[in-house]
Amino acid sequence: MAESMQGLKRSHRCTEVSSANIGEKVTVMGWVQKSRNKGGIIFVDLRDRSGILQVIFEESQCGAECFEKAGKLRSEFVAAIEGTVCKRAGAVNENLATGDIEVVASSLRILSEAETPPFPIEENSKTKEEIRLKYRYLDLRRPDLQRNLIMKSKVATIARQFMADEGFLEIETPMLTKSTPEGARDYLVPSRVHPGTFYALPQSPQLFKQLLMCSGYDRYFQIARCFRDEDLRADRQPEFTQMDMELSFVDVDDVIDVNERLLAKLFKEILDLDIQLPIQRMTWQEAMDRFGSDKPDLRFGLELKDVSDVVKDCEFGVFTGALANGGTVRGINAEGQGSMPRKKIDALIEYAKTYGAKGLAYIVINEDGSYKSSFAKFMTEEQMNALVAAMDGKPGDLLLFAADKTKIVWTVLGALRCHLAELMGLVDKNVYRFVWITEFPLLEWSDEENRFTAMHHPFTMPMEEDLQYIDSDPGRVRAKAYDIVLNGNEIGGGSVRIHQDDIQEKMFECLGFTKAEAHERFGFLLDAFKYGVPPHAGLAYGLDRLVMLMAKQDSIRDVIAFPKVKDASCLMTNAPDYVDDKQLAELGIEVTPEAEAEIEAEKSAPADAE
Known part of the structure; x- marks a missing residue:
């Protein structure tokens, strides 16, 4: 049964207790992260928004009644504990801010009991996001959030x-x-x-x-x-x-x-x-020409090169057709990726198609300086050499080209540039480039x-x-x-x-x-x-x-504390939801039978449908 807080006042959050408080009596309150009963001693990790503090219960220190009560503590119980700060008797826990101390409990009040949560309250949770958002009030207890x-x-x-x-x-x-x-x-x-x-x-x-x-x-x-x-x-x-x-x-x-x-x-x-x-x-123009985006990521290179003038006289219809329609031909040099298997190059082409490309042309520069290309037969040796030079191509590089209306080429290569950077491990989350x-x-x-x-x-x-x-x-x-x-x-x-x-x-x-x-x-x-x-x-x-x-x-x-999911619904509250007919009548609103049928169809669709 839950107890009252009456007469108790919290003196510290969990990680506000430090070695500077050794010897002092403190009152801490929070959630039980875990409890370990070792027979004559019970270890409790108490958690609040500041972090975790280890509390120990020994019958000789807190009394038989308190010790028995401590034995009932389970994960996510809410507890108020009085005790004395001591230097940790066991090994220091380097992973905790309070790893060099512990509180030896003298009294315990169980302020609230808890059912077993549907997923562990822990950092970097592997639980599906849909489950965590349904129980967002539990998810928000996780230290990383x-x-x-x-x-x-x-x-x-x-x-x-x-x-x-x-x-x-x-x-x-x-x-x-x-x-x-x-x-x-x-x-x-x-x-x-x-x-x-x-x-x-x-x-x-x-x-x-x-x-x-x-x-x-x-x-x-x-x-x-x-x-x-x-x-x-x-x-x-x-x-x-x-x-x-x-x-x-x-x-x-x-x-x-x-x-x-x-x-x-x-x-x-x-x-x-x-x-x-x-x-x-x-300028916007420079950003689009160099990166294909008006929000360029400057943590890596892979800049776009306009090769329209280089290929304007070639026999490759994809290039010349785009230029005849007022478009452009641009490329990216994925340096050192010439050994990429054909299957992965095909995957890049499919990726580009999702952004509006009809395809991608490519040149692999072999280590001996020779070329393997999807369009070499339409180019003279001089034209190929000029194109590779315009792209600063070197042995071992992979050159990728898009040809279409300029706006489409920017969109395709702008997205491909970021995708390649991820694949090539060029994105450093510790770097901030404004x-x-x-x-x-x-x-x-x-x-x-x-x-x-x-x-x-x-x-x-x-x-x-x-x-x-x-x-x-x-x-x-x-x-x-x-x-x-x-x-x-x-x-x-x-x-x-x-x-x-x-x-x-x-x-x-x-x-x-x-x-x-x-x-x-x-x-x-x-x-x-x-x-x-x-x-x-x-x-x-x-x-x-x-x-x-x-x-x-x-x-x-x-x-965001309480976010919506992709279809703008809240999995925790089930919003948006129906309102009763009286409310609608007061507002002069009527839901049509067609809308009701559509709503019912959506409700009966599989839960993971988007």
Whole structure:
């Protein structure tokens, strides 16, 4: 039976007890990691969020009743223990922070008993993630997950203090707002008071933080919850946390400066790592040409080479056909991989196809300098030699080529580059390589919508020198936009915002909005701009993703207390779920028979179906 804590007060967390406390009486409380009854002595490892402390029960020290009670302790029982700190009698445990001491118990209260958990509470659990997420409250007891969440809390605390010291004000923005369907899908919330109307949960505080600049608050900061109803990946969740900021009377360099100093402080205080400032900058065009990605991983080479000019006169139709269609031919030199078996090369080709490639061409440079190639018969000896030279090929290298529209080639080789780096063991998780990607295109063409769309959002400022092209060649216009990238992951992004009416109007025109449509979607912001708006700019970090990388985890689920799975459901609470008909009636909502049939079909599908 569970006992009361009455009259007891915890004096220390488990690892707050140290050799400095030897001889002192302490009161510790936590969960039983394991209990070992050796007959005349019982060893208990007590665990709390700080770590593990060894407690020993001897009948001569704690009395017969206490000793008998200690014999009932099992894994995950919650206990309060009083005792005296002593130097450990046995060998020192180097794996524990408290490995040189132990507490000799004088009293015990069992505050709560526990059933046997469905999986062991231990680091680096091998239990399937689906099981761990179903019992997430148990999973969160594991020390590695606790370290991740403690780190996330520290990042938020340090960031808040840094921003306050830099003159930022922490201001909350609304969670219930207006839907602006430009970009990812909104989560909608029906209004009972205004039947037939809906709020949207915010995808970001973007419009409100710009309004705060209009309101004269100068520097805004918020750790904000955001929501996007989009397809999920390992680094995406339907609800996530942004570390968000906006500044007035600034340009690109000002925003980059404050954020470089913020990152330097976070990495120094959390990981004791010195970030070399200033952080390298690279234009979007350079990043795409060299790495096939606007979030390049700079921890390894394997850079892309454009060989279009080298192969333009060859007889290989795959290359010349791509060039005739306005595309490009580019390659990667996988140095030292010439001995890769044909089966593995075929696997690389299949991998490339998943990113839109029709295939990959390749050259193996043998150790004697001769070539083995999938397309050598279409090339003269001089053309092959020129191609190998353009790729800096050496005996023992494997050269891989993609030919298609430039965007497809970038995507294919950008993904293949990272895949090869993993296969070749080039990725070092102990290295942190930052880079700013700047001068993004302002607009990108959408074949689906047959119009230009904003690469970032409709309020991004074009570079002044490119404004001359906005009518004649909109795709040529670069934006005052910038992303901060770490180890191949975009951890934050932002831009200078448009504050001039004529440029904003031209931007909406490029996006295909009439004045009426623009006002219907963003009228409150445009109205605010009529009353004096300062030049302003901002940036937002994906806090979860940043902490994921700092903690060397592969998924943001490991740094979120209660995450969703790939289909945006919660395995622990079974959300989303039905609500009763009365609630729906109050909201004026009816679930159609077709939707009900679809829901039932999903429920009866196998549990592992995606």
